[in-house]
Amino acid sequence: NKVYVVPMKMTGLQRDFNIVKQKGGEGKKKNKLSTQKSKYEYSMTCRFVGSNEDSGTISCKIDSPILVPFFRLNPEEMRRLSRTDKAKCNEVVSQGGSRAIAQLKALAPTHLKFLHSKEEFFADRTPFDITSEKPIMIIIQR
Numbered sequence: 001n002k003v004y005v006v007p008m009k010m011t012g013l014q015r016d017f018n019i020v021k022q023k024g025g026e027g028k029k030k031n032k033l034s035t036q037k038s039k040y041e042y043s044m045t046c047r048f049v050g051s052n053e054d055s056g057t058i059s060c061k062i063d064s065p066i067l068v069p070f071f072r073l074n075p076e077e078m079r080r081l082s083r084t085d086k087a088k089c090n091e092v093v094s095q096g097g098s099r100a101i102a103q104l105k106a107l108a109p110t111h112l113k114f115l116h117s118k119e120e121f122f123a124d125r126t127p128f129d130i131t132s133e134k135p136i137m138i139i140i141q142r
Contacts, residue, residue: 003113003140008048010104011057015133016045017097019075040075042067044100045135051107061115061135062104066142070103071096103142111141 020043041064047057068074071092073081082089114121115138 001113003111005109005111007051007107008110008112009107010046010101011049011053012047014044014046014097014101015059016043017093018043019079038064038074038076040079042071042075042078045133046104047133048110048139058137059133059135060112060137060139062100062139063141066139067096067100070100108142110139112137112139114138 019040022039022041042062043064044062044067045059046062047059049055049057064075071078073092078089078092081092115136121136
């Protein structure tokens, strides 16, 4: 669970955005915008590059608490809005996504750690392909 701090920025297009049920039980994390525990979280995956853009890219998942301020709604509220007012929800997602991507495309110190344990990473005796679309690190602070 070592945390690495490296200068990174998003490159290319966003790969994946969704609201998913949290793994590991109900109400695992508290949202910054809410005092109640959350059953859902934002899930976003993007490719990142370091300060030397020629060194290659890596696919990373962005931790949900980083994304909440951009959307100004916690994941439960966003799910409710999508059921009651689809047009408004699409507008909120579009605006929040634009704000998030604008910040992620700027080179900044980024705190990240491996998404998988060493055992999971080397489970089939071959390491993950870091150039693949599957995220291998999670961004926990920016």
